[in-house]
Amino acid sequence: xPNLLQKLTNEIDRLLGGEIKELKFGCVVSYGSDFGQEPRxxxxxxxxxxxxxxxxxxxxxxDSDDLFEILGRxxxxxxxxxxxxxxxxxxxxxxxxxxxxxxEMINMWQLGQPLSSxxxxxxxxxxxxxxxx
Numbered sequence: 001x002p003n004l005l006q007k008l009t010n011e012i013d014r015l016l017g018g019e020i021k022e023l024k025f026g027c028v029v030s031y032g033s034d035f036g037q038e039p040r041x042x043x044x045x046x047x048x049x050x051x052x053x054x055x056x057x058x059x060x061x062x063d064s065d066d067l068f069e070i071l072g073r074x075x076x077x078x079x080x081x082x083x084x085x086x087x088x089x090x091x092x093x094x095x096x097x098x099x100x101x102x103x104e105m106i107n108m109w110q111l112g113q114p115l116s117s118x119x120x121x122x123x124x125x126x127x128x129x130x131x132x133x
Contacts, residue, residue: 004123004124004127004132005115005116005123007127007132007133008115008123008126008127008130008132009072009075009115009116011083011130011132012075012079012080012083012115012130013072015082015083015086015087015130016079016082016083016086020072020073020075020079021070021071021072022072022073023044023050023070024044024045025044025045026043026044026045026073027043027044027070027071027072027073028041028042028043028044028071028072028073028074029041029042029043029044029048029050029055029067029068029069029070029071030042030068030069030071031054031055031065031066031067031068032065032066032068039068039069041071042055047059050067053066053067054066054067055067074114074115074116075114075115075116076114076115077106077109077111079115080105080109080115080126081106083130084102084129084130087130101129102129104125105122105125105126105129108121108122108125109122110122
């Protein structure tokens, strides 16, 4: 069962039209299908590419294997605000979500850090605003 961060990530990705998990530069993927081994995570464009369902390292052909999962790029505060705007429209004019709640969420955010590095309280606050349970 997905945890709250995974559910929140999926909902933000959905609200933003799938751009978080779009397979392009900066997207994190896991790859590898060897029996008994955990898939490895790499970032596309660093130097990895994805071609025909395989993760490919152009500098080391032995470091290439089947794509396992698209994890997506890190979610930023901007992404969260854009997702909230998709639901509630421009704020603070929205009567559904008040400016105090938005200010509290923004003040909780550790600037320069992605959603996955935020405190449990921040993640719970964002989930509450986006009605993710």
